[in-house]
Amino acid sequence: MITPEHLTQYIRQAMPDAEVTVTDKTGTSDHFILRIVSDAFEGKNPLDRQRLVYQVLSDPMSDGRIHALEIRTETKS
């Protein structure tokens, strides 16, 4: 389990400009839908954008605090 605030912190550490929308999909605080808007995604293809997000969240994903993620990435422009 992880709070949306904590999750957002992880993302902002790597992408300070990120606008993060967290939806708890199952109500169990471990399966989230993330919408991240950041210029860090500029020029990156969809696969690399996801890889970047997984990388940033590798700790809470590997220790099980996050069970599942659905990720939507966008740039500001």
Added chain:
Amino acid sequence: MSELFKMADTAVEEEVRREIQEHKILVYGKGTKTMPMCGFTRETVQFFDRYGYAYEVIDVLSNPAKREVLSRMTNWPTLPKVFINGEFYGDTDILDPMAEKGEIEPLLKKAFEQA
């Protein structure tokens, strides 16, 4: 990492390369087409059912070594892992937006036109 492990990994890697050549649409997932063991694998099955092209689901839940090799090959930590025409396309996080833009049908059509 011992030599023995490296050899085993290479064999698994070759097996994966063979499988993605053999199937135009291949999903490495948790469970099978008829019995998905995870919501994401089920969603992926439902996704491809919509298009009516032949596709295969290979269960790697029972094969940790293969799961590991696949993650390394794709630099992608989660399952399912989708390959179309030998190319890696991630999962429905990637495929759904493509479908919204109408990019999936032409991609599949092209894959199945090639002999």
